[in-house]
Amino acid sequence: MSKPETRSTEATVPGLFSFYVRVVHWLAIVGGVLATLCLVTLTFLVFAEVILSAWTKLFPGAHADIPVAWEYSGYLMGAAFMLGSSITMRAGGHVRVTALIGMLTPKVRHAVECFTTAVGMLFSGFLSYALLMAAYRSFLDGNVSFASYTPLWIPQTAIAVGASFLTLALIERLIRCFLGLELEIHGLKVVSTSDLDITKD
Amino acid sequence: MSLIITTLLVSLLVVLGSGIWVGLSLMGTGVTVISLFRDIPIDKLLPQYVFNILTTSELVALPLFVIMGEFLFRTKLSRSLFNGLAPWMGLLPGRLLHVNIVGCSIFAAISGSSAATTQVVGRISLTELLRRGYSRDIAIGSLAGAGTLGFLIPPSTVMIIYGVLAEESVLRLFTAGFLPGILMAMLFMATIMIRTTINKDAIPESEKQLRHVSMSERFMALKELAPALFLILVVLGSMYGGLATPSEAAAVGVFGAVLVAALQGGLSVKAVRDVALSSMQTCSMIGLIIVGATILGNVTSFLGIPSFMASFVSELQLSPYMLIFVLTCVYLLLGCFLEGFSMIVTTLPVVLPLVTAAGFDKIWFGVFLVIVVELAQITPPVGFNLFIIQGVTGDGIGYITRVTLPFVALMLAYIAFLAAFPEFVTWLPTVLYG
Numbered sequence A: 001m002s003k004p005e006t007r008s009t010e011a012t013v014p015g016l017f018s019f020y021v022r023v024v025h026w027l028a029i030v031g032g033v034l035a036t037l038c039l040v041t042l043t044f045l046v047f048a049e050v051i052l053s054a055w056t057k058l059f060p061g062a063h064a065d066i067p068v069a070w071e072y073s074g075y076l077m078g079a080a081f082m083l084g085s086s087i088t089m090r091a092g093g094h095v096r097v098t099a100l101i102g103m104l105t106p107k108v109r110h111a112v113e114c115f116t117t118a119v120g121m122l123f124s125g126f127l128s129y130a131l132l133m134a135a136y137r138s139f140l141d142g143n144v145s146f147a148s149y150t151p152l153w154i155p156q157t158a159i160a161v162g163a164s165f166l167t168l169a170l171i172e173r174l175i176r177c178f179l180g181l182e183l184e185i186h187g188l189k190v191v192s193t194s195d196l197d198i199t200k201d
Numbered sequence B: 001m002s003l004i005i006t007t008l009l010v011s012l013l014v015v016l017g018s019g020i021w022v023g024l025s026l027m028g029t030g031v032t033v034i035s036l037f038r039d040i041p042i043d044k045l046l047p048q049y050v051f052n053i054l055t056t057s058e059l060v061a062l063p064l065f066v067i068m069g070e071f072l073f074r075t076k077l078s079r080s081l082f083n084g085l086a087p088w089m090g091l092l093p094g095r096l097l098h099v100n101i102v103g104c105s106i107f108a109a110i111s112g113s114s115a116a117t118t119q120v121v122g123r124i125s126l127t128e129l130l131r132r133g134y135s136r137d138i139a140i141g142s143l144a145g146a147g148t149l150g151f152l153i154p155p156s157t158v159m160i161i162y163g164v165l166a167e168e169s170v171l172r173l174f175t176a177g178f179l180p181g182i183l184m185a186m187l188f189m190a191t192i193m194i195r196t197t198i199n200k201d202a203i204p205e206s207e208k209q210l211r212h213v214s215m216s217e218r219f220m221a222l223k224e225l226a227p228a229l230f231l232i233l234v235v236l237g238s239m240y241g242g243l244a245t246p247s248e249a250a251a252v253g254v255f256g257a258v259l260v261a262a263l264q265g266g267l268s269v270k271a272v273r274d275v276a277l278s279s280m281q282t283c284s285m286i287g288l289i290i291v292g293a294t295i296l297g298n299v300t301s302f303l304g305i306p307s308f309m310a311s312f313v314s315e316l317q318l319s320p321y322m323l324i325f326v327l328t329c330v331y332l333l334l335g336c337f338l339e340g341f342s343m344i345v346t347t348l349p350v351v352l353p354l355v356t357a358a359g360f361d362k363i364w365f366g367v368f369l370v371i372v373v374e375l376a377q378i379t380p381p382v383g384f385n386l387f388i389i390q391g392v393t394g395d396g397i398g399y400i401t402r403v404t405l406p407f408v409a410l411m412l413a414y415i416a417f418l419a420a421f422p423e424f425v426t427w428l429p430t431v432l433y434g
Helices: A004-012 A015-058 A069-083 A085-090 A106-141 A153-179 B002-017 B022-037 B042-054 B057-073 B077-089 B097-108 B114-132 B136-147 B157-166 B170-198 B205-212 B215-240 B246-263 B269-302 B305-315 B320-334 B340-357 B362-377 B384-393 B397-420 B423-433
Strands: none
Touching: A015 A069, A015 A085, A015 A153, A015 B057, A015 B246, A015 B269, A069 A085, A069 A153, A069 B042, A069 B057, A069 B269, A085 A153, A085 B269, A106 A153, A106 B022, A106 B042, A153 B042, B002 B022, B002 B305, B022 B042, B022 B269, B022 B340, B042 B269, B057 B114, B057 B157, B057 B246, B057 B269, B077 B097, B077 B114, B077 B215, B097 B114, B097 B136, B097 B170, B097 B215, B114 B136, B114 B362, B114 B384, B136 B170, B136 B384, B136 B397, B157 B170, B157 B269, B157 B340, B157 B362, B170 B215, B170 B246, B170 B362, B170 B397, B170 B423, B215 B246, B269 B305, B269 B340, B305 B340, B320 B340, B320 B362, B320 B397, B340 B362, B362 B384, B362 B397, B362 B423, B384 B397, B397 B423
C-alpha cells in the first residue's frame, strides 16, 4: 500500500507537471475530506430530525424539529457526491466498461486509455463549465430556495467545484497517460463492500 | 427520428465500450446528441437537471444505507449469523446448506447491497460448509443464488435509484420487494432440500448428528442473532410501521450499526477511517452515474424518444409477456458488459414508457428490474458476486458459474411467475398504503 507511483512521477517528469500533480493530489484530498464531512453532517442531521420528531410524537406539547433538515440534507448529499468524485477517480473507483479494452494488447490499450481519458476530460470539462456558470448566474441573480431563503449559489458552488476538481484530475490523468505513468493511485483505495479484495476474519 | 435514435445508440455503444466512465459517458452522449439535433441552450438546462437530482430528498436514503453497509461490513455479523442459525438449520433436510439462504435473507434485510450480502455471509458459512465436507457444487451455487437477495429484500440501493429516477415511492418499492424476496428464499431452500434428498452424497453422514442438538442449546444460540434482528427491527420495522421514511430509517440504521460494531469491538480508528473513505468513494461513484443518467434521461425525453419507442412497440403488437421476455433477454445481454446500476439508469428513460404502455405497474417493473440486475451479478463476464465467491474459495470463474446455473434458471422461472401473477408484487404495498 505504499505509493511508488507518486514518487516515480516526481522523479521522471518536468518540474511544472510535478507541481501540478501535487496540486491535483491535494485538491482531490481536500475534496474527499469535504465530501466525508458532508456525509457525516448529513447523517447527524437526519438522525437529529428523527429524534426530534419522535420526541414530538411522545410529548405533543413540546414541539421541536429542524425545519431545514430535508432541504439541507439534499444539499449535503449533492456536495458529497461531487466533491468526492475526483479522489474516487484517482483511486480508480468510478465504474467503466473494461470488458472490451481488457482484450487489447498493452500497447493498443494504452492508446485507448489516452483517448478515453481525453474524451472523459472533455465531458467533465463541459459539465464543470455549465455548473460553474449556473452557480455564478444564481449568485448574480440572488436566487434563493423556496423553503428557507437559502442562497442557492452556495450548494451549487460546492457541486460545481466538485466537478471542476474531477476535470483537473482527468487533465492530470491525461498527462500521466502521455508520459506512460501509472494511472491509478492504489494507496487511495480501501477494502469496501463494493470491492473484490477479500479480508477474512 | 430513426436517425436520432441510431446516432444515440451508436455513440452510447462506442463511448461506453471504449471504457469511458459510465456517468461521464451518459452525460457526454446526451449533450452531444441534443446539440446535434436540437437548438437548445443545453449548458443552461444541464445544471438544473444535475442540481435537482443531486438534492432530491428521497435519494438521501442512498448514502445513508451505503454508510450503514460499510459499518456492518466491519462487524462480526458473519460469525454470529452462522452460530445463531446452524443449530436450527441442522433440523432441515439439507442441513447447514440452508445457513447460506437464511443468513443471506437476514443480512439482506439490513443491507442494501447484494455484493456485501454474498461477502458477509459467504466468508464464514462457505468456509465452514466446505470444511465439513458438504457438496461443493450446492454450497457455492446456493450462496451465489441467495446473495442476490441483497437487492430484492429491502432495504435496497438499486430500488432507491429506480424509485428516484422513475418517480416512484421508495417506500412502496421497499414494501413490494419483501414478499417476492421471501418466496425466492423459500424456493432456494426447497431446491436444496430436493437436491440433497436425491443426491445423498451431498451431505456428509456425520452431519446427521446435528438433529440431536438439545433444544436449550438451540435457544441459547438465538442470542447470537440478536444484533441482526435488532437492526432489522430498527430499519424495516420503523419504515413498515409508518414511523420513518426510508432516509430516516437509514439514519437510525447507521447509528444502530455503529452501536453493534462498537459493542463487538470492531470500531478501531482505522476501521472508522476505512468506513469514511470507502463510503465516500462508493457514494461518489453512484453519484456520477446518477448525474449522467438524469442528463441522458432528460435529453431523450426532450427528443421525444420514449413516446416514439412506446408507439413503435405497440405497433409491433407484442403481448405483454412477449415484451417482458424480450426485455429479460436484452438485460441479460447488457449484463455481460454493464454492472447493475449503470444498466438500469441507461435503459430506464426508454424502457419505462414501453412497459407502462403495455400495462405493467411501475412498482412491479421495479421488482422485475431488481431481479434482472441480480441475474447480471451472477452471470459472467462481469458477475460481481462470482468474483467475491472466487475470493473466498479460490475456484475458477467457469466452475462457479456452472454450479450457479441451476439457481439462475430458477430465477428466470421466477420472473415468469411474477409476470403471470403481478398481484404477488403489488398486493402488500396496496394493502399497507392504499
